């Protein structure tokens with residue numbers, strides 16, 4: 001078949017998926033490890049703009065751990081992680097906010113706008129979107145979301161705008177700033193919006209079973225079992241915990257997938273092949 005005919009066939013076959021997701025709210029967590037060079041960033045942005053163009057309401061929540069590490073390194077500030085979360089003192093939280101709300105947030109906003117989308121970058125501080133408490137005294141200024149005010153996100157996507165959210169939050173007291181794990185923030189936002197889908201883009205192909213194979217479909221019960229048995233371990237734990245929390249709050253399905261695969265979001269939403277591991281009841 002000629003290229004044009006193949007393209008036409010692919011577009012035609014996408015119709016049922018386009019219909020299924022028309023009007024859906026899809027929260028996409030774009031992890032720092034999933035962000036590549038400018039070309040990969042442009043490709044991610046194109047997928048997000050395509051989603052918007054076909055009637056999906058995408059909400060992007062990003063991370064930026066590797067970019068924070070790089071700046072802390074330049075400044076000679078030491079950093080360590082406890083159970084997947086960065087121990088965050090006063091000097092560190094200032095760097096976290098500068099990098100996430102500044103550098104990383106604006107890079108994504110610019111990439112989406114360069115593809116013809118209308119992205120607006122905010123953080124959890126804007127309109128008190130995400131109000132936090134200290135997660136654990138040992139971690140310093142690491143926040144656990146306790147109050148979500150997601151109307152600002154609805155206002156933005158109902159106006160045709162793609163919100164891009166940095167996981168930095170305000171506290172209950174004045175002048176507090178919290179560093180929030182990107183997965184945690186994305187889960188809390190998806191839960192509060194009762195999103196149709198939460199896509200967690202990372203740098204692994206999904207959740208693996210004991211034999212090391214990626215599982216395409218998993219139930220929450222299987223996730224609990226695999227966590228108890230130590231099959232789900234390390235960096236996957238915050239992701240599956242986020243997934244279970246989001247499902248509990250009314251999100252219909254959560255997918256953990258490799259964001260470095262070209263067109264990962266489109267593959268997951270608009271083809272029957274799908275991508276990564278989908279967790280749903």
Ligand code: X2W
Nearest residue numbers: 031032063064065085086181182
């Ligand atoms: C993260 C926030 C960024 C993040 C951090 O300081 O690295 C905590 O650990 P990725 O790229 O999604 O890992 N916050 C509390 O989550 O970035």
